[in-house]
Amino acid sequence: MTTIDQPVRDLDLGLLSAALQGQLFLPGTPGYAERVTGWNVAVRRTPAAIVDVATAGDVSAVVRFAGINGLRVAVGATGHGAFSLDEPHLLINTTLLEExxxxxxxxxxxxxxxxxxxxxxxxxxxxxxxxxxxxxxxxxxxxxxxxxxxxxxxxxxxxxxxxxxxxxxxxxxxxxxxxxxxxxxxxxxxxxxxxxxxxxxxxxxxxxxIPSIYAGALYYGGENTSKVLSAWREWAGRLPARATTSLAVLQLPAMPGVPEPLAGRMTVAVRFAWTGDPADGEAVLQPMRAVASTLIDAVNTIPYAALGAIHADPVDPMPVFERTGLLRDLPDEALDVIVAAAGPESRSPQVIVELRQLGGAIACHAAPSAVSNRDAAYSILTIGIDAPGIGEATRAHSEGLLGALSPWLTGGKLVNFAADGSTESAHRAYDSDALSRLGRLAAAYDPHGVLADALPIRRACAGI
Structure with a gap:
């Protein structure tokens, strides 16, 4: 691989550019800066060039060029799954592949x-x-x-x-x-x-x-965190297969797009999606509606295409630090840990502390694939701001919460959550058989180690 001491500028990137139907952007040229930053602006990447690929042939050209010249290749479009990469690399932007x-x-x-x-x-x-x-x-x-x-x-x-x-x-x-x-x-x-x-x-x-669903979220004041969390755990355990749910403790800032009742305060959201008759879904949800007064009741029949309204996830780029884990159970002691760390008396720095109920179809009827950790009961995710002055507190709090929950954690994680490019993350995302098989296949299909996204798996398999 090219090292930091071997200037990337010595490579003939003009030769690569001439072979492309898409466009190549160099550092300092128009178009580079807006492409280098994805959704999580805390992720640091300084690619030697960014390539807007227009065809699969462009992708092949970039990968071959990288292999010949000892570079890595990273890839992205929205930047949600990006992790920091210090090695010399080319960044493929797939936005033009819009079929x-x-x-x-x-x-x-x-x-x-x-x-x-x-x-x-x-x-x-x-x-x-x-x-x-x-x-x-x-x-x-x-x-x-x-x-x-x-x-x-x-x-x-x-x-x-x-x-x-x-x-x-x-x-x-x-x-x-x-x-x-x-x-x-x-x-x-x-x-x-x-x-x-x-x-x-x-x-x-x-x-x-499925043209429509009965779905959305109930939002409660943060003072009800303990009551809502306990009721949600009991209620979720009895849900039929037509329902999926999650819960999030939120601290949303007062900014455009955040509803006034939720802005600048702690709230608790119970998300709910029901694929059957809406009247049946309303009856299933009723116990949660009765737990406490809601600030907003946003559960109704919606077109499936409005799916994003259930979680109402932020879309604007921001600097974030995420930490995640999988839970085998959620006993009272674990609920107490979460309330102490993220409830109204906690002074938590997290914007979101989320629990997702798993099980159901996730664990059943699965086609053979590299997806691991299907037997977990819940996932937990923390998202906080990673910026000067608050980033250290965000990180310490996240680690403390997951550490306190360790008696109930499986040791695993979901691949798409909290990507950081570490070998530890690779070990947690896959069971040992899946990780070994991925490592063998990566070596066979990428003999020169060009793909940056394979580094955590290859290093984990090598014991690094």
């Missing part, structure tokens, strides 16, 4: 630059629904290749289980079409292995026929 076709018989083909809201809107006229995530502004490919746990996951399963085919450029520069029948090992790895096995240019997946 989006929905077939009325129940499937879609989507380019790597497409975000979920576009697919949601394209599928809606046919009464069809993709297994999108809680934030429709996120890219389809990164979300799906990381497993894809959406706000209806307990009912519909994870997005990667619906994949039919993937078109990918592997680390050797070869463009491949991968299905369960053709290159089955690579197909297994790409569904859950994120970008470790290649740079996806297009993906095909099945849709479900």
């Amino acid at each position: 989006c076709v929905v077939y009325p018989d129940g499937w879609a083909r989507v380019g790597a630059g497409v975000r979920w809201q576009r697919v949601l809107d394209a599928a809606a006229p046919h009464g069809l629904a993709p297994l999108a995530g809680s934030a429709p502004n996120v890219g389809v490919v990164g979300y799906t290749t990381g497993g894809g746990y959406g706000p209806l996951a307990r009912t519909l399963g994870v997005a990667s289980d619906r994949v039919r085919a993937i078109e990918v450029v592997t680390g050797d520069g070869q463009a491949r079409r991968v299905t369960a029948e053709d290159e089955s090992g690579l197909f297994w790895a790409l569904r859950g292995g994120k970008g470790a096995l290649g740079i996806v240019t297009a993906i095909e997946f099945d849709l479900v026929r």
